[in-house]
Amino acid sequence: MQFRILVLALAAGLIAFGVVNVPHIAMDSMPEFAPAHVEIQTEALGLSAVEVEQLITSPMEADVLNGVAWLDEIRSKSVPGLSSIELVFEPGTDLLRARQLVAERMTQAHALPNVSAPPLIMQPLSSTSRVLMVRMNSKQLSGIEMSVLARWKIKPRLIGIPGVANVSIWGQREQQLQVEVTPTQLRDKGVTLEQVIKTTGNAVWVSPLSFLEASTPGTGGFVESPSQRLGIQHVLPIRTPADLAKVSVEDSNPRMLLGDIAHVKEDHQPLIGDAVVGQDPGLLLVVEKFPGTSALQVTKDIEAALSDLEPGLAGVGGIEGAIGAKVALQVDVPQVDVEVDLAAANRYGLKPGDVRRAAATLVSGEEVGDVYRAGKAYDVQVWSPPEVRTSVTSIENLPLDTPSGERIRLADVAKISVKPTPNVIERSEGSRRVDVSANVKEGDLAKVVEKLEADLQSVEFPTGYSADILGEYAERQAASQRLLVFSAGAVIVVFLLLQAAFRSWRLAILAILTLPVALVGGVIAAHLSGGILSLGSLVGFLTVMGIAARNGILLINHCQHLENFEGMTFGPALVLRGAAERLSPILMTTLATALALVPLVVMGNRPGHEIEHPMAVVILGGLVTSTLVNLFIVPSLYLRFAKKGPSRERRPGSRNPRVPYRPAV
Known part of the structure; x- marks a missing residue:
């Protein structure tokens, strides 16, 4: 059979391809x-x-x-x-x-x-739709608190998993501030329902009702001083039902508060359905997947995400071997905060939203229309001159019109102060994040990470917080796994190519078995330089393996050439001549490579050389042992592996016709 080696190599490649890809095939209970x-x-x-x-x-x-x-x-x-x-x-x-x-x-x-x-x-959704149902119940959290956690923490994390199409929350109780009014109470107070709606909507920053003034809330603007520009932020003073109850009712005479005519409370929306977990009300998260995705893989990813989200995972502690622990730099910049005093605003019949909208027009401007000239559109804005908005004092003196016609200052109903605010807010996986980093003083990075993971298990943090260990360790783990997979595949391919080149399984095994011995020098060099196995070290080992394999192949091929084409008899003399003739090329390759790497080793582990330095150390140490292996060990083993029995017979084409031909094994 011609090309049998090539056919075997292709068959082995197909088998390897199947073995590697079978775990990634989409698996489901039924087809689409x-x-x-x-x-x-x-x-x-x-x-x-x-x-x-x-x-x-x-x-x-x-x-x-x-x-x-x-x-x-x-x-x-x-x-x-x-x-x-x-x-x-x-x-x-x-x-x-x-x-x-x-x-x-x-x-x-x-x-x-x-x-x-x-x-x-x-x-x-796939034909089978639901892939997992997650039960939530708690003895410490209320239904609303659990719903907030599920809606804003768990659902965004799950919906971001590849293959997840939808996450429904059964029994969800959305947190709401509710203003409850009764017709008799409105009648007795002489207040209309429209007044209640306008008062409640205009009290907050933004309203979806287009007929309310709060539908166009305006922006905070900024204060322009000779030295810097300070942004202005209006701080909503309404956080609780009691705060909303202190808002003055629009167009009421005598002046009344919203709490005088309605019951303001915190509750949830009317439920269309509910979820029962065991005997108690709870939440049920129904996870559905996309068509054509693997139910097995999606389930594993969901379970891993839920494990990461378990409360109690967060906060990085003192870990032996870790130095220079620091929180990611959060640069604060000055900002002008305007916070309405509800009691003071009520005296003048103003609501927080009224104050924001009036100040926004004067400080940042308000577009009120467009002018069209010669086919071009130009904005028309109502604003204030620059001197009105140059300092905090000028902001305090901004005029406000009250429902009674009286004109007051912004400082009469609000507290204006300069406070720090973060210049950037980082988010990942749908949540805010803060990076806490540290360097490793001595020892193996993996040991430090193991200690960190163990200590994190004992740290209790507020519900909804979680910690992920990232950085060099996570990257190195992922890279190491990829390198191991690719290395194993490369070894198999190289072994098949060696067999095809030598036409002998025995010589192919010889070349493969000498490779680990050639790496001994790299291992010793890595140990002497600190004993830490990094990504650069792994690359160095692969490089040494390639150099050793190349030199070994050339030596064995040369010995075969001397025997098959130059008529030398198999034996020690042939091996000694082959090693001697390959001495100069091997030493030249080794010295040229070593000279190129010496500067990286001498300069040490300087900033910017975190990968190059350990790689150079491993390669330099590996070159020593790989050269010794190829010049002394490989020739000796060639005498044993290349010899089939007590006598060695020759192939056709040899210059010695006295020896009969027998194919090599």
């Missing part, structure tokens, strides 16, 4: 059997099922979604507070193309009655 479908959900709390059908579902089916290309069937379900429409497409329709067609039609949804939240196209 459902046709392409797109689901649209629209929330409309307060509407009955009939109203949802009449005002949302039917108009969307008839006017928005009817006639989409390749559409096979439209299904819908209207329940109190929710409309769900499912579009099923013809078999073979590309899912992403179907979603694009639906998204284009959804641009017409603005014509629907304004009785609901905007319709949402749900994420595409």
Whole structure:
């Protein structure tokens, strides 16, 4: 059989490819059997099922979604507070193309009655959909506190995992400030419901109601002084129900507070459904995956993320071997804070939102329209001259108009102060982060990290905080794993190539077995230089292995050449001549490489040489032993491995025709 070595090598490569890629094949309990479908959900709390059908579902089916290309069937379900429409497409329709067609039609949804939240196209889900259900309950946290943790900490982390399409929180209780009014109370106080809505909406910075002044809150602006520019931030004084209750009711006579006519409290939204964990109410996180993704891998990634999120993981402590621990530099810059005094504002009939909007117009300007001239549009702004906004004192003296017509200063109803604020806020995985770093004084980095991980287990931090160990250790672990995989594959490929070159399994084994011995010098050099195995050291070992393999191949090939083409008889004389003739090339290669590396070794582990220095040390030490191995050990072993029995017979083409031919093994 011709090219049998090549065929064997290709077969081994295919087997290796399969072994490497089998763990990464998407695994699921069932194949994707459902046709392409797109689901649209629209929330409309307060509407009955009939109203949802009449005002949302039917108009969307008839006017928005009817006639989409390749559409096979439209299904819908209207329940109190929710409309769900499912579009099923013809078999073979590309899912992403179907979603694009639906998204284009959804641009017409603005014509629907304004009785609901905007319709949402749900994420595409696999046929089996749910991949994991996570139970949450607590004896220390309330339902609202658990919901806040699930919504703002756990869900963003899970939704960022590759393959996760959606995370639904059953039993979620969204934290809300609620203003409860009764008709009799409004009647007795002579206050309308519209006054309550305007008062509550305008008291905060931003409102989604376009008829309120808070729909355009304005920006803080800045103070321009000769030496610096200070940003202005308005601090909302409303944090609790008691704060909101102190807001003055708009257009009330006599003047009343919001708490006088309504019950202000903290609660959650009306629940459409609930989750029961065991015997107690709790939360249930339902995780769904994308089509075509591996259920096994997604499940493993979710479990790993949940393990990282467990409370109690955070805060980096004193670790033996770690020096120079420091928190990432958070540079604070000065900022002017304006915080409204609710009691003072109430005396003048003002709300926090009123103060912000008036100050924003004077300090940062307010666009009120456009002027069109010669086909060009120009903004029209209401602002103040620069001298009005040059210092903190000028900000304190900004004029404010009260509902009674009286004009007051900003300082009469607010506290103006200069406070530090971070110049940058770093986030990752949907949460804020602070980097705590340290250097390693002595010893193995892995041991320091192991000690750090052990100490982190005993540190208790607020719920929702977590710690991830990153930096050189994590990068080195990932790089080391990749290097090991690639190195193993390279050794197999090199072994097959050696067999093809030598036409002998015995000589191929000889060349492979001498490689670890050639690395001894690199190991000794790494130990003498500190004994730390770094990424640079691994690269150095691979380099030494390549040099040793090259020199060994050339030596064995030369010995075969002397025997097969120059007529030398197999024996010590042949090996001695082969080693002597290869001495100069091997020493020249070794010396040239060593001379290039000596400066990196002599300069030491200086900043910027964290990878080059350990690499050079390992290569330099490995060159010594690899040269000795190739000049003394390989020739000796060649006599043993290349010899099949008590006699050595010659191949055809030899200059000695007296010896009969027998193929080498």
